[in-house]
Amino acid sequence: MKLTILGTGSATPIVERRPSAALLDLGNESILIDCGEGTQFQMLKYKVRFSRLKYVLITHLHGDHYYGLIALINTLNNTGRTEPLILVGPQGLDEILGIQLRYSQAFLNYTLDFRCTNPDKPEEVYANEKISIRTFPLRHRIPCTGFLVAEKPAPRKILAEKLPADFPLPYFKMLKEGLDVTDELSGKTYLNSHYTADPEPPRQLAYCSDTIYDPALVEYVRNSHLMYHESTFTSELEGRAQITFHSTAAQAADIARRAGVRQLIIGHFSSRYKVLDNFLAEARAVFPDTLLAEEGRVYAVPSR
Numbered sequence: 001m002k003l004t005i006l007g008t009g010s011a012t013p014i015v016e017r018r019p020s021a022a023l024l025d026l027g028n029e030s031i032l033i034d035c036g037e038g039t040q041f042q043m044l045k046y047k048v049r050f051s052r053l054k055y056v057l058i059t060h061l062h063g064d065h066y067y068g069l070i071a072l073i074n075t076l077n078n079t080g081r082t083e084p085l086i087l088v089g090p091q092g093l094d095e096i097l098g099i100q101l102r103y104s105q106a107f108l109n110y111t112l113d114f115r116c117t118n119p120d121k122p123e124e125v126y127a128n129e130k131i132s133i134r135t136f137p138l139r140h141r142i143p144c145t146g147f148l149v150a151e152k153p154a155p156r157k158i159l160a161e162k163l164p165a166d167f168p169l170p171y172f173k174m175l176k177e178g179l180d181v182t183d184e185l186s187g188k189t190y191l192n193s194h195y196t197a198d199p200e201p202p203r204q205l206a207y208c209s210d211t212i213y214d215p216a217l218v219e220y221v222r223n224s225h226l227m228y229h230e231s232t233f234t235s236e237l238e239g240r241a242q243i244t245f246h247s248t249a250a251q252a253a254d255i256a257r258r259a260g261v262r263q264l265i266i267g268h269f270s271s272r273y274k275v276l277d278n279f280l281a282e283a284r285a286v287f288p289d290t291l292l293a294e295e296g297r298v299y300a301v302p303s304r
Ligand SMILES: [Zn+2]
Pocket: 060, 062, 140, 210
């Protein structure tokens, strides 16, 4: 699991920062979280493979979080995509996209598999054998959710060098599942503990986009390995943060500290800040393992 930050700015555009977007690389597929204006150019610039994109998650319908989506959807179509795109977002997003596509007489060769988020309570919106995607409520000026992307526990690792050459292939699956194996033909028993090792522990990313400081988040994001949390202002503008339903760097760090997350990334900086040193200093005073969001930088989701 690796997170590439594609946008670090907030609503007012400045040349130095792009609006919100982040790409979570899961190996052979990827998840885009938010898709501000120009996100596809950032994907090109930072060499994101469009063909691996399987999910797009939109936190809320303020423009700086999704105005790049219709452009990306069109580009995916133009590049010959036929595989469905799982799109998770607020009520109304499918309607907006439907109107845009209809009036430009664009017909997609792939399906938009839309799943509506619930801004009132946490919910699982997607799961397969490898990952689960859950939402949780954020408190913002319009309905808004955060996302948790969690790996499922991996199968046990087979220690191939310990297995005898004549180990019966059909039993590999049982070993991976943690079972001892008895070969019916030879009567030989293979103890799981001898032939397998613990897999990498599953990791979890928490993504908190626009939100007022909200201690209720602590329970939702608890023990995440990496948390992105917006930090639009520094503490001297805490009043402004409150009025606009945003957070300060210290408040983001406070959520991280209380939730026991492993590492914090702060982003969504207001255009009024030209340098970001104070964000980092302020957050690290509360939660030392904080990093600034930087466009194009790849953050490995740490294990514990
Ligand atoms: Zn917003």
